[in-house]
Amino acid sequence: MPTYWTKTLIPTLRQVPAEAEVPSHQLMLRAGYLRKLSAGVYDYLPLGWRSLRKAMQIVREEMDAIGAAEVFLPAMQPIELWERTGRRIAYGQNLFVVKDRHGREHALGPTHEEVITELVSAYIESYKDLPKVLYQIQTKFRDEFRPRFGVLRSREFQMKDAYSFHLNLDGPPGSGSLSETYDAMHGAYCKIFQRCGIPYMVVEAESGPIGGSASHEFMCPSPTGEDVILQNDAGYAANVEKCETGKRTFDINAAPTGGLQEIYTPDCKSIDDLCAQWKEFAGGGKLKPENTLKTRVYEIRVYKRTGDDWAIWIAVVRGDREVNDGKVRHHIEQQYKHNIDVLRVEVAPISDERAQDLGIPLGFIGPHFVGSVTEPKLQARIWNIFDYEAANGGFWVTGGNRVNYHVRHYCMRREFGWNDHDGPITCDILNLIHHTQITDIRNAVEGDPAPEDRGGGTLKVTKGIEIGHIFKLGYKYTEALEVTVVNENNEPVKPMMGCYGIGVNRILASAIENEQGHDDNGIIWPRALAPFDVLLVPIKYDGQVKDVTDNLAAEMEAAGTDVLIDDRDERPGVKFKDADLIGVPLRVTIGEKGLSEGMVEVKSRNGRINEKVAPDSAAARIAQLLASL
RNA sequence: CGGGGUGUAGCUCAGCUUGGUAGAGCGCUUCGUUCGGGACGAAGAGGCCGCAGGUUCAAAUCCUGUCACCCCGACCA
Numbered sequence: 001m002p003t004y005w006t007k008t009l010i011p012t013l014r015q016v017p018a019e020a021e022v023p024s025h026q027l028m029l030r031a032g033y034l035r036k037l038s039a040g041v042y043d044y045l046p047l048g049w050r051s052l053r054k055a056m057q058i059v060r061e062e063m064d065a066i067g068a069a070e071v072f073l074p075a076m077q078p079i080e081l082w083e084r085t086g087r088r089i090a091y092g093q094n095l096f097v098v099k100d101r102h103g104r105e106h107a108l109g110p111t112h113e114e115v116i117t118e119l120v121s122a123y124i125e126s127y128k129d130l131p132k133v134l135y136q137i138q139t140k141f142r143d144e145f146r147p148r149f150g151v152l153r154s155r156e157f158q159m160k161d162a163y164s165f166h167l168n169l170d171g172p173p174g175s176g177s178l179s180e181t182y183d184a185m186h187g188a189y190c191k192i193f194q195r196c197g198i199p200y201m202v203v204e205a206e207s208g209p210i211g212g213s214a215s216h217e218f219m220c221p222s223p224t225g226e227d228v229i230l231q232n233d234a235g236y237a238a239n240v241e242k243c244e245t246g247k248r249t250f251d252i253n254a255a256p257t258g259g260l261q262e263i264y265t266p267d268c269k270s271i272d273d274l275c276a277q278w279k280e281f282a283g284g285g286k287l288k289p290e291n292t293l294k295t296r297v298y299e300i301r302v303y304k305r306t307g308d309d310w311a312i313w314i315a316v317v318r319g320d321r322e323v324n325d326g327k328v329r330h331h332i333e334q335q336y337k338h339n340i341d342v343l344r345v346e347v348a349p350i351s352d353e354r355a356q357d358l359g360i361p362l363g364f365i366g367p368h369f370v371g372s373v374t375e376p377k378l379q380a381r382i383w384n385i386f387d388y389e390a391a392n393g394g395f396w397v398t399g400g401n402r403v404n405y406h407v408r409h410y411c412m413r414r415e416f417g418w419n420d421h422d423g424p425i426t427c428d429i430l431n432l433i434h435h436t437q438i439t440d441i442r443n444a445v446e447g448d449p450a451p452e453d454r455g456g457g458t459l460k461v462t463k464g465i466e467i468g469h470i471f472k473l474g475y476k477y478t479e480a481l482e483v484t485v486v487n488e489n490n491e492p493v494k495p496m497m498g499c500y501g502i503g504v505n506r507i508l509a510s511a512i513e514n515e516q517g518h519d520d521n522g523i524i525w526p527r528a529l530a531p532f533d534v535l536l537v538p539i540k541y542d543g544q545v546k547d548v549t550d551n552l553a554a555e556m557e558a559a560g561t562d563v564l565i566d567d568r569d570e571r572p573g574v575k576f577k578d579a580d581l582i583g584v585p586l587r588v589t590i591g592e593k594g595l596s597e598g599m600v601e602v603k604s605r606n607g608r609i610n611e612k613v614a615p616d617s618a619a620a621r622i623a624q625l626l627a628s629l
Numbered sequence: 630c631g632g633g634g635u636g637u638a639g640c641u642c643a644g645c646u647u648g649g650u651a652g653a654g655c656g657c658u659u660c661g662u663u664c665g666g667g668a669c670g671a672a673g674a675g676g677c678c679g680c681a682g683g684u685u686c687a688a689a690u691c692c693u694g695u696c697a698c699c700c701c702g703a704c705c706a
Contacts, residue, residue, distance in 0.1 A: 014655060014667070015641045019699060039698065093630095094705070111706065145630075145704060153705090205706095215706095226705090469706065501706070539665060573666040580666090591665060601665090 002553035002563040003532065008046045011035075012578050022224045024512040025150025027523050031582045033531075040147025040155035047582060048508075050531035050562075052158065055507045056137050058195050058528060059160045062188040066181075068133040068162050073115050075139060079105040081114040085480040096141045096155075108141035113477050113499060116163045120495075121483040127167050130485065130495060131176035135162035137504065149224065151505040152465065152513075158504040165495045167487065169472070178498050182214070182472055185500045189218055189468050192502070197526025198511045200467065203229050204238040206326050214472040218502075219464030220510035229462045230444050234455020241326055245440050246449030246456060250386075252438070253424045254393020256411035263397075265406045269363025271319040274397070274406060282408070292319030293390050293398035293410065295365045299350040300332055303343045310381065312350070312358070316367045317387040321442040325349075328441050331385060366399035366407060368415035370435070384436040386412075391438045465513065467506045473497040512583075516606070523583025524605050527629040532564040534622060535584040537575050539591035541567040548600065548615050549590050555619040561626065580605065585629050586622060590615075604629065 010032040019036070020026040028034040033048030044052055060070065079097060082088040088095060088107070096108035109115065116134060124132060140159045147155050164181045171177035186202070193200040198220050205217040217239055219229055231237035238244070265281050268274050271289050278287035295314050302309040315328050329347040336342045355362045358378060360369070367390075370382045396410040416434050418425055430436040446461040475494050477483075484492040511517050511529050518524055527533065534556060538549040553563045564584060566575050572591075579587050586609070589601040599612040602622060606629075613621045 011639085013640060017640070018635090018642090021700085036698095091706090092704095113706095142705085146700095146702095148700090466706095471706080499706085537665095571664055571666090571668065573664090573668080576666045578667085589665075593665070 002536075002557050002565050003046075005564065005566045005568050008564075010047060010578075010582065011045070012581055020150060022149045022152070022513065023518050024152065024224075024509040027512055027518055027581070027583075028150060028508075031523055033582075034150065040144055040153070042151060042154060042156075047531040051508055051525070051529050052504060054529050054531075055196060055504050056158070056160070059137060059192055059502055059504065062192045062195070063135050063160070063162060065191075066133070066184045066188050068135045068164075071116075071119075071134050071136050073109075073112050073119075073136050073138065075109050075141065076106045077109050077112075077115055079107050081118060081481070082107050085114055085477055087114070094142050094144065096143045110140050110142045111159070111499075111501070112136060112138075112140075112161055113163065113473075113497075114481070117477040117481045117483060117497070120163075120165055121478075121481060124165065124483075124485055124495070127485055127487045127493075131164055131166045131178075131181055133162060133164040133181060135160060135500075149226075150509065152224075152509050153226070154505070157506075160502040160504060162500040164498040164500075165478075166498070167485075167493065167495060169496060178472055178496050182470060182498050185470050185498070186216065189470065189500075189502070193218060193220075193467065193507075195528055196507055196511065197528050198467075198507065198517075199514055201229070201231075201237055201462075201464070203231075203464075204236075204242050205469065206239070206241040216470050217466050218468030218470075220467050220506075220514060221462050221464050222510065222513045223463055224513055225463040225465040227464050227466050229464045230446075230448075230450075230459040231462065232450035232455055232457040232459055234450070234457060236450055236454035240443050241324065243444040243459065244451045244454075245444050245459070246451045248388040248440070248449060250388045250391040250438060251393050252391055252427070252430065253413055254411065255420075256409055256414050257393075257395045258409035260410065260415070261408050262400050262402075263406050263408060264404060265364075265400075266404045268404075268406070278397075281406075287397055289320035290318055291395050291397060293317070293367060293396050294319045294321070294323070295367060295369075295399060296323045296328075297350045297355065297360060297362065297365060298328060298332070298347055299354060301346040301348075302336060303345070304341045305343060306341055311383060312360070312378070312381055313347075313383045313385055314365065314367065314369055315385050315387075315441055316390045317442040318389050321387065321389065321445070323387075324441055324443045327439075328385065331437070331439055331441065361399075361401065361403045364399040364401065364403055364405060366401050366410060366415075367412065368410070369399075369401045371415065371417075372401040382435060384434070385441055386436065386438045387442045388438060388440060389442070465506055465510045466503070467510055468500075468502045470500045471498060473499050518583075521577070522581035525583045525585060527585045527626065530583065530585050532562045532584045533626055534561055534563050534586045534588060535579050535582075536563060536565045537572075537579060537587055537589045538565070538567065539572050539575075539589065539593075541565075541569070543592075544595060545590050545592060548595060552588065552590070552600070552615065552618055556622060559619065559623055561623065586625060588618065588622065 012032045013030045016026050017029050020029055032045055035043040037043055098106050137160045141156055144155050147153055166178040168177045170179045201219050203217050203219055205215045228240040230243040263281050271292050275287045275289055293316050295316050298313045300311040315323050317323050332347050333345050336345050367384055373379045397408045398410045400407045444459055448459045450457050450459050474496050478494045485495055487493045512523050536549050538545045553565055556563050583605055585605050587603045594600055598614050600615055600618050601612050603610045
């Protein structure tokens, strides 16, 4: 049966609701796809739900095609599971927690690793049961601090999550390794986004707090995207958390620009404030952020078999750059990698209280902090890590290592105590004597050199919407929840996991958000996601026009085409405007004028098709045209 | 959670400074004329001015509190 406009619910809005900022949000509200119930919580109206279901179905088909089995899991999950995996704390405030009448707490699942792992632990006992790939498409919950951009960042959303379980990371084809499934998922994701007709790119990603070794994000390039992607011309693409830079030059022997001078800078802890007030502090002149050195202090906890230890690392980048926590963490972890005594290393920005206890004046720290420390126990534990860019000569302003003071004419070589006649220092000397290392620790920016082994060249910045993410998870959940299977030798072993998510609502938003997805008049759907394939617009739904419309609709529906009939008693202008707004790919206009010439008019929303067809052959022609979209 | 802003009709907003019985446009209802790109005329319906206190003869308007929403930041598989 075709759908009649007057029977369904399509509340189009002439004006843009004030709350909507990005095109997808504005248009989904205006075109009657969505209604906001409260912050970050939306009703999907008939059009919205139809489109969402189309996206879900594509995802479902491609998951099934690679042998994944669909399940349906609880949204309400015992909090105990989340405590056992440590994710109650890791998720923190973003986790929705509800209490039942007995006072027991439950998490409203933002993902289902815990639940699926528990499920698998109950039934999977032997290596012969592996690999196993399960997935679900369900509502997930996140207590976002700040929901925004409509369905792009909401508190309730539809996710496809797939989880796989394996004996091995790698292996020959057909061995059921994690890598094999990971690659199959990678392929399935490409097919899904292709079928949905949305532009996408695959970028390398940090696996983040979820843990694991390898990870890719699927991004839809869009100016409204919240994620920053860097890429070179040779096909290297990574998100900003992951993106490495190629070689950048540095000069640790550069001469100072003047004698080190203390400047009194009361209560001035940020680079922005420092630059803004520099004139009064320094008695004239201007200071730009790129002439400052920013320091961030990390505390490292080292858990060893022979007793725990700790250290302080000071990360130094140019004042206008951002320290990349992940790069700092990786670099520090590398330092302990070959020490078999070390069980685990924790790297975290130092807390205010801890800094106070140790006498570290946060906000006024410079890279030469160690020189101002008199306590030998602390002194021996301090390490520096410079970004390449920060290890250069030139005019530098940085912290004075004393509350309310900064210094100017900072010079690395001199501040480490080397005189002009001492000859050049080397990286080895810096490392051995000064506990100081130089590497890439800041977020990559537009124009940085790309890594040489990834094709080199220059990095360019693109913004994107994250629509999919695949991880090799490893043992995080099977270990925490104590899952074992027996191997060929009847020995208990932990299976390893992969997890693979797709934000289904974001598929819709991305389709609209990208350039081909909308114009000034409304949405332009790719056929695969459109709520209907064809919109029939009878100029006046009456008499011969009505008969032709109904016959055409019946014929097309019989052939499996989704048809919407605008049977409203509205003026043609209103119908055409609404047709453009809701974005159905093909519009067929049936009017007395056309019929008198024996024609109906077929137009595509994307503007490529505009032809007149005899009513009798219209259904066949439309089917043809649809196939070409 | 810090900073800023807004809550008045289904939607977009005015009115608030200077207290005196609630407004416009769009949408909705009825009638008429229209009818291939958001028609025109006439007549209507619709709001405890977010909520709770307070000041006052009188509060949408002033004060206090509270809630919700939006923006920037921080945060974010």
